[in-house]
Amino acid sequence: MNTSYCLPDTRAYPTDHIKNELLLHAASLVTPTSKAQTTLARESLQAEITRMLAQNNYTNLSVALAMAANCDIYNILWDTLEAVLQAHNQTEVQWLALPVIVVGGAKENIRLPDTIPATAIAETFKNQPWSESWNKIHWAAHLISDTALTHIKANQWFAAKQNPQLATDFLNQLPHTPLSVESGQSVQAFYALGFASTDIRPALNCNLADTALPLMQVWHTHLATTGTTLFINPLSPQSPLSALRTGNAMRLRMACDVFTTNAIRTIRLQSLRVGVVIAAQEGGKILFGFNAADSAFELQPQTFHWPLTQADNIDSIVQNFIDLLAECQVENIRLLHEPISIQTQLPSYAQSISMIGHNPLFSRSH
Numbered sequence: 585m586n587t588s589y590c591l592p593d594t595r596a597y598p599t600d601h602i603k604n605e606l607l608l609h610a611a612s613l614v615t616p617t618s619k620a621q622t623t624l625a626r627e628s629l630q631a632e633i634t635r636m637l638a639q640n641n642y643t644n645l646s647v648a649l650a651m652a653a654n655c656d657i658y659n660i661l662w663d664t665l666e667a668v669l670q671a672h673n674q675t676e677v678q679w680l681a682l683p684v685i686v687v688g689g690a691k692e693n694i695r696l697p698d699t700i701p702a703t704a705i706a707e708t709f710k711n712q713p714w715s716e717s718w719n720k721i722h723w724a725a726h727l728i729s730d731t732a733l734t735h736i737k738a739n740q741w742f743a744a745k746q747n748p749q750l751a752t753d754f755l756n757q758l759p760h761t762p763l764s765v766e767s768g769q770s771v772q773a774f775y776a777l778g779f780a781s782t783d784i785r786p787a788l789n790c791n792l793a794d795t796a797l798p799l800m801q802v803w804h805t806h807l808a809t810t811g812t813t814l815f816i817n818p819l820s821p822q823s824p825l826s827a828l829r830t831g832n833a834m835r836l837r838m839a840c841d842v843f844t845t846n847a848i849r850t851i852r853l854q855s856l857r858v859g860v861v862i863a864a865q866e867g868g869k870i871l872f873g874f875n876a877a878d879s880a881f882e883l884q885p886q887t888f889h890w891p892l893t894q895a896d897n898i899d900s901i902v903q904n905f906i907d908l909l910a911e912c913q914v915e916n917i918r919l920l921h922e923p924i925s926i927q928t929q930l931p932s933y934a935q936s937i938s939m940i941g942h943n944p945l946f947s948r949s950h
Contacts, residue, residue: 590942591902592923595868595892598651606632606648610660629660633668637742645738649894658894666825669741671782677751678784679741680721681733681824682776683831684803685838687815688765694811698726698763700776701806708798714787722752723778729761730773730835733828741824744779751779765812769846771839773831777824790820829895837901840872840888841908847874847886848912856881859933860909862902862944863920868892871930872905877916879934887930906944919944 609629616622636642645665652658671678682705686696700723709718744754755777763774792799796818803816817838819830851858851874859877864870870890876882890901902919909917918936931939 590921591862591870591898591919592864592921593892593898594864594866594923595655595894597653599653600651602647602651604644604648604651606644606661607651607653607657610648610652610657610664613660614654614656626664629664630668633665637668637739640739640743642739652894655894655896662825662829662895665738666823669738669745669825670823671745671785674782675747676745676782677748677779678782678788679745679751679777679779679824680784680788680821681728681778681827681831682821683819683827683834684727684774684776685817685819685831685834686765686772686774686807687769687817687838687842688772689769689813690765690767690811692767692811693764694809695762695764696807696809696812698760698774699806700724700727700778701802704802704806705776705799708795708802709787712787712790712795714784714790717780717783718787721778721780721784722748722755723776724755724758726760727763727774728758728777729763730775730828730832732759732761733775733777733824736824748779755779765809765814769842771835771842773835775824775827775831787821789822789826792818792820829893832893833896836890837904840890840905843886843888844872844874844905844908845912847888848914850886851876851883854881854883856883857916858912858914859916859918860914861918861920861930861933861936862905863930863936864898864923865889865930866923866925870898870901871924873930873932875932875934877933879932882932882934885930885932902944910945915943915945917943917945 606629609625612625613622633645636645649661652661702723706718709715744751799818800816803818807814822830848858857877859875861873872888874886916933918933918941920936920939920941922940
């Protein structure tokens with residue numbers, strides 16, 4: 585299957601050229617001219633970000649992230665920042681977070697347990713090479729919501745990694761937001777946050793492999809609450825910035841999966857063929873629209889809105905969506921090559937046939 589879908593990128597990247605040393609270093613890493621130049625740019629970028637955070641004056645970093653001209657430059661800045669926030673010696677601590685994606689259904693808002701089942705998680709990882717280090721993690725007293733984790737600034741992470749005492753003080757000051765399953769169906773991301781010595785580094789970004797199902801069961805048992813139906817998808821431990829990015833992406837993907845399967849089921853219950861439209865919308869969104877394939881039987885349209893971040897890979901998002909449609913045996917798909925405006929309603933499948941586009945299940949004709 586073709587993995588380049590010709591879906592336009594409608595994210596608003598700045599076009600103004602500003603004098604910013606971080607942007608210059610990042611841009612040179614996107615288009616390197618030599619190995620020596622690449623090494624110098626990478627080291628200079630990391631040293632400059634480290635200096636800014638150490639002096640608690642990182643305005644230029646914020647400006648660089650806001651003014652990145654494309655996702656490649658943005659990702660280099662982000663990845664370098666994440667590298668700076670890692671523990672680099674035995675004095676510093678290594679922060680980590682486990683994203684937990686919760687698909688919940690309930691007839692009313694119901695509060696979930698918000699503690700971390702640290703002992704049960706450690707038992708799950710007991711056969712891993714880094715299991716001993718895992719038992720020495722200092723955990724937060726409660727799970728952290730994605731909103732709370734997002735609001736922690738880079739300078740706070742930098743200060744909190746300097747030594748165990750500062751890390752403990754920071755952990756104790758984290759806001760406590762009650763976790764709940766909202767009425768109806770929802771998809772949320774929670775995070776188990778903690779810190780340890782540098783010995784925990786090998787555990788970061790590990791492949792859960794055989795531990796995936798036991799870890800899922802640990803969280804399901806811990807979070808199970810009367811009146812709720814839960815599906816839990818725990819991800820691998822990561823550094824906090826990486827966990828936040830991965831967790832939010834998975835939360836959105838699973839929300840899209842739930843919406844898609846519900847929409848397809850609703851249409852098929854009326855014995856209709858499903859028609860799907862994929863389009864980019866101005867302002868940095870991808871729209872996935874569901875309806876009957878035949879115009880004579882169209883229903884109330886159902887549309888999932890996917891807001892793009894600066895780091896998102898559009899082709900990967902579309903590929904995952906196409907894979908899901910293939911699993912659901914949906915064949916009537918139309919991917920539009922031109923973006924639609926914010927004021928324009930997403931066309932139905934029948935309407936989209938006359939518009940410039942193609943069916944991504946088949947090779948494009950030129």
